Amino acid sequence: MKVSRRGLLGGGAAVAGVGGAFVAGRTSSPATADVANVGGGQPAFPFRGTHQAGVVTPAQERLHFAAFDLTTDSRDDVVALLQAWTDAAERMTQGEGAGPVGPTEGAANLPPDDTGEAIGLPPSGLTITFGFGPGFFERLGLDDRKPAALADLPHFPGDTLDPARSGGDLCVQACAQDPQVAVHAVRNLARIGFGAVAVRWSQLGFGRTSSTSTTQSTPRNLFGFKDGTANVKAEEDAALEEHVWVQPGDDGGDWLAGGSYLVARRINMTIEVWDRQPLEDQEGFVGRTKAGGAPLSGGQESTEPDFTMPGSDGPVIPEDAHVRVVHPSENDGIRMLRPGYNFVDGSNALGGLDAGLFFIAFVRDPGKQFVPVMNRMATTDALVEYLRFTSSALFAVPPGAGPGEYVGQALLA
Numbered sequence: 427m428k429v430s431r432r433g434l435l436g437g438g439a440a441v442a443g444v445g446g447a448f449v450a451g452r453t454s455s456p457a458t459a460d461v462a463n464v465g466g467g468q469p470a471f472p473f474r475g476t477h478q479a480g481v482v483t484p485a486q487e488r489l490h491f492a493a494f495d496l497t498t499d500s501r502d503d504v505v506a507l508l509q510a511w512t513d514a515a516e517r518m519t520q521g522e523g524a525g526p527v528g529p530t531e532g533a534a535n536l537p538p539d540d541t542g543e544a545i546g547l548p549p550s551g552l553t554i555t556f557g558f559g560p561g562f563f564e565r566l567g568l569d570d571r572k573p574a575a576l577a578d579l580p581h582f583p584g585d586t587l588d589p590a591r592s593g594g595d596l597c598v599q600a601c602a603q604d605p606q607v608a609v610h611a612v613r614n615l616a617r618i619g620f621g622a623v624a625v626r627w628s629q630l631g632f633g634r635t636s637s638t639s640t641t642q643s644t645p646r647n648l649f650g651f652k653d654g655t656a657n658v659k660a661e662e663d664a665a666l667e668e669h670v671w672v673q674p675g676d677d678g679g680d681w682l683a684g685g686s687y688l689v690a691r692r693i694n695m696t697i698e699v700w701d702r703q704p705l706e707d708q709e710g711f712v713g714r715t716k717a718g719g720a721p722l723s724g725g726q727e728s729t730e731p732d733f734t735m736p737g738s739d740g741p742v743i744p745e746d747a748h749v750r751v752v753h754p755s756e757n758d759g760i761r762m763l764r765p766g767y768n769f770v771d772g773s774n775a776l777g778g779l780d781a782g783l784f785f786i787a788f789v790r791d792p793g794k795q796f797v798p799v800m801n802r803m804a805t806t807d808a809l810v811e812y813l814r815f816t817s818s819a820l821f822a823v824p825p826g827a828g829p830g831e832y833v834g835q836a837l838l839a
């Protein structure tokens with residue numbers, strides 16, 4: 427029997443169970459993905475819109491992030507790639523196969539236009555977000571369209587980057603409630619891109635480390651601390667315009683307005699060393715309590731830290747505590763949207779966890795926001811002793827595609 431993801435989903439609740447019940451609702455109103463349902467793994471977020479999905483979308487539980495290198499210098503090839511990627515991404519985010527035929531419905535003597543591992547799975551809140559790295563512009567002769575803010579990130583003190591998993595000409599961020607759905611998306615985009623792009627590196631992530639919406643509870647990173655408390659939230663319209671979305675008057679705003687910049691940093695945590703630190707020291711390194719996430723100066727998780735409050739030996743929030751070092755009040759008001767993910771890539775040669783935080787930040791200008799805060803963190807933050815920065819990349823994230831458009835059309839058309 428030949429079955430497709432689409433066929434099963436459209437076939438109704440008898441086969442798809444809860445998913446089938448959801449799909450009935452989704453079909454009638456695809457733009458109304460219910461944030462409250464995200465935990466159930468069912469919604470389909472609209473792919474098209476003013477902004478790409480996956481920036482302010484309430485963070486899903488799973489990530490597959492992939493960086494690609496161009497293997498062609500032809501703009502026509504790249505336009506064809508982005509058209510095909512846009513089409514496939516729209517289909518997959520709506521719970522359909524990557525191609526119009528389906529994983530098992532095509533000719534038996536041809537490779538299927540979908541790889542099949544998502545047959546029967548619901549949309550799972552899948553978002554697919556595309557970005558262009560600095561090399562994209564150089565390779566395609568588009569240097570005059572490259573915003574100054576898309577310069578390679580500088581080397582930061584303490585960086586021990588692996589070049590093989592840093593950089594990239596394009597990126598795809600696939601987030602979903604189900605890891606199989608996220609991996610299916612990246613795998614099919616890589617398959618479609620054969621001849622124009624090749625995967626340079628990729629990273630799986632789990633357990634979102636930041637809340638990006640006020641509808642979400644604050645999750646924990648692998649140090650055990652609540653992360654995302656003071657994040658820019660999806661509901662903060664004015665803050666998003668000021669700190670996250672590129673504006674029409676910004677450099678590159680002719681094609682990038684409504685988009686953003688994505689900074690990715692794979693940060694290994696020396697988990698076993700951290701685990702040997704006393705609780706009061708751990709809390710001092712972060713500047714917040716481990717249990718509830720309140721600032722050490724008191725109050726609740728949402729209380730603003732009081733950096734002037736004295737403690738028994740200096741301020742109660744130490745001078746080198748992470749939340750003080752990166753706080754907007756210490757950084758000219760700089761804020762960023764940080765929807766990162768935990769990762770565990772097995773164990774290292776010493777038997778320790780190869781684990782940490784895949785840090786993602788969306789900012790309006792990385793040179794003015796990420797770089798100064800990262801520099802300050804690298805030089806003055808107590809947390810850094812327990813971190814190893816192993817990968818780094820920067821991408822310009824174009825605005826969302828409107829009806830009939832492909833992602834990045836304003837740049838390439």
Ligand SMILES: C=CC1=C(C)c2cc3[nH]c(cc4nc(cc5[nH]c(cc1n2)c(C)c5CCC(=O)O)C(CCC(=O)O)=C4C)c(C)c3C=C
Nearest residue numbers: 647651652653654655656657693752753754783785799800
């Ligand atoms: C350069 C930017 C940042 C990097 C890199 C970074 C790494 C990193 N952070 C944590 C844990 C926490 N970070 C928290 C807050 C926080 N972090 C940054 C920036 C970077 N973090 C900012 C801008 C903020 C918000 C500061 C504020 O506005 O108050 C917190 C506290 C909870 C929260 O507010 O999110 C924790 C905990 C780790 C473990 C880490 C590297 C692995």
Ligand SMILES: [Fe+2]
Nearest residue numbers: 653748749752
């Ligand atoms: Fe942080």
